[in-house]
Amino acid sequence: MKIFVYCQHVLGIGHFFRTLEICRHLVSHDVVLIVGGTLPDLALPSHIRSISLPALMMDQNFTSLHAPEPTRSVSEILQQRKAILFNAVREERPDMFVIELYPFGRKAFRFELDPVLESIASGQLPRSTVICSLRDILVEKKDTRAYEERVIRILNRWFDGLLVHADPDWISLDETFSRVKDIAPPVVYTGFVAQRPTPGDRERIRQYLELGASERLIVISAGGGNVGGKLCEATTAAFRFLPKDGGFVGQVFTGPFLDEADFRRIGAIAPSNVQVDRFTPEFPAFLAAADLSISMAGYNTCMNILATGVRALVLPFSQNREQEMRANRLADKGFVSVLQEADLVADRLAERILAAIESWPERSEPPCLEGASKTASILEKMNEKGAIRRIAP
Numbered sequence: 001m002k003i004f005v006y007c008q009h010v011l012g013i014g015h016f017f018r019t020l021e022i023c024r025h026l027v028s029h030d031v032v033l034i035v036g037g038t039l040p041d042l043a044l045p046s047h048i049r050s051i052s053l054p055a056l057m058m059d060q061n062f063t064s065l066h067a068p069e070p071t072r073s074v075s076e077i078l079q080q081r082k083a084i085l086f087n088a089v090r091e092e093r094p095d096m097f098v099i100e101l102y103p104f105g106r107k108a109f110r111f112e113l114d115p116v117l118e119s120i121a122s123g124q125l126p127r128s129t130v131i132c133s134l135r136d137i138l139v140e141k142k143d144t145r146a147y148e149e150r151v152i153r154i155l156n157r158w159f160d161g162l163l164v165h166a167d168p169d170w171i172s173l174d175e176t177f178s179r180v181k182d183i184a185p186p187v188v189y190t191g192f193v194a195q196r197p198t199p200g201d202r203e204r205i206r207q208y209l210e211l212g213a214s215e216r217l218i219v220i221s222a223g224g225g226n227v228g229g230k231l232c233e234a235t236t237a238a239f240r241f242l243p244k245d246g247g248f249v250g251q252v253f254t255g256p257f258l259d260e261a262d263f264r265r266i267g268a269i270a271p272s273n274v275q276v277d278r279f280t281p282e283f284p285a286f287l288a289a290a291d292l293s294i295s296m297a298g299y300n301t302c303m304n305i306l307a308t309g310v311r312a313l314v315l316p317f318s319q320n321r322e323q324e325m326r327a328n329r330l331a332d333k334g335f336v337s338v339l340q341e342a343d344l345v346a347d348r349l350a351e352r353i354l355a356a357i358e359s360w361p362e363r364s365e366p367p368c369l370e371g372a373s374k375t376a377s378i379l380e381k382m383n384e385k386g387a388i389r390r391i392a393p
Helices: 014-024 074-092 107-122 144-158 201-208 229-241 260-269 283-289 299-308 321-332 346-358 371-385
Strands: 002-007 030-035 048-052 096-100 129-134 161-164 187-189 216-221 248-253 274-277 292-296 312-315
Touching: 002 014, 002 074, 014 030, 014 048, 014 096, 014 299, 014 371, 030 074, 074 107, 096 107, 096 371, 107 144, 129 371, 161 371, 201 283, 216 229, 216 283, 229 248, 229 260, 229 274, 229 292, 229 346, 248 283, 260 274, 283 299, 292 299, 292 346, 299 312, 299 321, 312 321, 312 346
Parallel strands: 002 030, 002 096, 030 048, 096 129, 129 161, 161 187, 216 248, 216 292, 248 274, 292 312
Antiparallel strands: none
16 A cells, blocks of 8 residues: 655644654555655655655744745745645555644645645545544634634545544543534544653663663653753753752753754753753653653653653643643643743752652553554555445544
């Protein structure tokens, strides 16, 4: 089966890494990953090819698109992207077209998606089973009624299935989308998509860092780095308020997109027991080796926390409800403790770190974290059935 997977990240890189984890599990298929945002250097598995659309990103207020390459205009990139995507579908004739988030989000990219979807439905492009791949929680919209009406109209017109990457016993789609019952294609929960460490990662990473048995590793991270720089800086400064004989060692991953001046400032204030880097492809392995994680509350990092079982302090991104809702849900079940902006003062943050290291509440049973493998199985079943709308959710 040839599967096209479209993923457009606009601020962080969580959408991309969740999508990539699903693609990794489609190992027996020809997977073409279509990416439209700036990424760190990363080697893809051999069964995955990539098509890189000219990059477009959004500002932190999600109000306008901009080109990371300042020499190119947005209008020029729009036309080029539209042609590349349409021609790729026409020439490669995928059996399945998986689109991450749209139409629940990425409305700014309908200029390139809608023509492809309309042409698949009309027969101008080869028939392809069209699937929406959706995370657990949707951000709120100013006009909820109009937004939900538009989503329903597009889903019911062009899509054959909706895969929700969540465990409904933890978070269900109807908590942030009121018209689930009006969705005509099957809605299938896959469980959460979690990149897992491999056996032996804890020992390997701790050996790599030359950590003794009594030393306590704290991993600080900010996802892509477009937001979270303040958290990294405050936590780095907090190490000076931790007990000198406590054996604390810090590893900071600021994210590849953190402003260079901010990255250098964090490095300059870091004490000798704190290492500051931008990115690692082995993030789950570092969390497996850690005694505490301090991060934002994005989907991927929270799933890494659940998969490794590491104690965690999380700071929700304050611009919308998504990360706060996820963080509070995980906190209620004992898996994280939630930070507030007021905690981002070095001495106060040091107190939160010590409290988390010294004691932790009882945890509930974790949710289903097999979303990547289950998604692969569901897509295979959908392709075998052909008439996707006849498959029961």
